[in-house]
Amino acid sequence: MDSKTRDILEILENNARATPEEISALVDMPSKEVEDSIRHLEKVGIIRRYKTVIDWELAGEDYVYAIIELKVSLERRQGYDAIAERLYKFPEVRSVRLLSGEHDIVLTIRGKTMKQVAFFVAEKIATLEQVQSTSTHFVLKTYKEDGLILEEPEHAKRLPVSP
Amino acid sequence: MERMEDCRFVAEKVKNVPPSGIRRFFDLVSDNEEIISLGVGEPDYVSPWHIREACIHSLEHGETSYTSNSGLIELREEISRNYTRRQDLYYNPESEILVTSGVSEALDLAIRSIVDIGDEVIVTEPTYVAYIPSIVLAGGKAVPVPTTREDDFRVKAEEIEKRITARTKAIIINYPNNPTGAIMPRDELETIAKVAEKHDLVVITDEVYERLTYTGKHCSIAALDGMRERTIVLNGFSKAYSMTGFRLGYILAPEPLLNAMMRIHQYTMLCAPVTAQVGGIEALRNGESEVQAMVNEYNRRRRLIVKGFNNIGLDCFNPGGAFYAFPSIAATGLTSEQFAQRLLEEQKVVTIPGDVFGKAGTGFLRCAYAASREDIKEALERIEAFLNRL
Ligand SMILES: Cc1ncc(COP(=O)(O)O)c(C=O)c1O
16 A cells, blocks of 8 residues: 555544545645545445544433453354354444453443343343353443543643744 | 843853844743644654653662763663664764763754864854854854755755855754755765865764654765764754653764763763653664654645645745744745734734744744644634735
8 A cells, every 4th residue: 555545544544524625735645636545445445434433421321331251152164253243233232353362252332221231141142052151341431442542632731932 | 130241240152142032932922822833843742652651660660860971871772773774874882872961962062072262163044043052152153054945945065165264163964954844865965075074074963853854765964975984963852752851862973072072971961861861762662653653744744834835825845854844924025023923913823933043044934833733724724814914
């Protein structure tokens, strides 16, 4: 990948709303070309989607998040991918990861209440044939997510004029 | 209050140092929420966390003593390795590297170690504000040589040669340049090197912005044939690693010159701050990816601001390094001073008038783009509004 394309991706990763005109000035490329390049990146799936990070707590909508560790047993002709698929099709499941180590799969789940999440795990996840055990951890506070620090960012305290 | 100039206790050589134009401008700026400053000559990033963390760790483990005069050997070894990787030039960490309290101290040592009373030192203008005062304080005479927009602010060998006298001892060059952002490619450095050799001059090269080079690759004049023995390289951590407040720099020079600087340093500074030195080791060992990320972002801002100035009708030289844009405001009919002052009063944007950096800066403004993209965009809009009302 050439450095300009990389640059475009980096800019969009930090601000999905950057317009082709803005990006054009930053990477020194005509905005028409930036537009074409973005369209191509979208088409081949390098740009998967544009996402907005929302502080739901601030918006007054409380969500409960939980991390669920699973041990699974593999069945004949069915690998981890098949189990993962059964899991990720639930909309409550926000992420599914295959792990090395003690547990096989880890999920994040979002729900409205702890009770709702607990029931979901008990009824939908733990009951799956391949799932041997589950271990549920409710999230108390998130400090950093997807590379974004959720506290006030720090700024260099500089004098307004210096040599 | 009695002026310093009238005070009978103050030494003449201090009175002879011209007051800082930047300082004067600083006094005009109040701490005001609405102000956007393009007047800051330092990175807007906090030092990378891994560097701060290494310093905290070292403090927790009681590393609070003096180090050897020349600096921690591990740091000098990292500097040597790092420099060889970038410039293909070897300096012996035992005898040719001195760790200093910033390039500021390094500059003072370099000048004091070679200048006798009345010796002349050639400086390129527009110039970084510390060069001439440092020369004056050492009892020397600063001889400015102008650089121009037409020459991309690169100093011409013949302009240097015209100013050489029997007393000329050294030339100071600074690429990438503060305040113009100019860089100097290898072939043009060759012509300067020839003059230095022909007249047996020392070259002091301030390369503190070396890592912030956006077009091509930085070349040190020390790397040119025959130049190593007469070159003093100054470099540091302030700009590349966003470590201005740590006060950490270094000098690379052949042994006799290094020993001369060491003679002064051991009595006047003793050693650079130990915590900063620990941070420097961490920066050189593990800082590369953060440097790259910062350089990439400066580069985007550089394009944004240069294009922005040209779009609103201020002719702006395309700087190849550092983090300064140096647009011409001559077409407005205002002096740099008037422009900067009125821009501050009317639109609350801080810029530095070009003539603060010497006569050759007349008609220009220094605008540091070590500021967020939002601030740069907002500043450009305000400058445009200011121009429209002239
Ligand atoms: C050209 C130049 N040299 C030296 C310095 C001082 O650097 P340090 O922080 O290492 O003393 C600066 C800082 O603005 C500079 O612009």
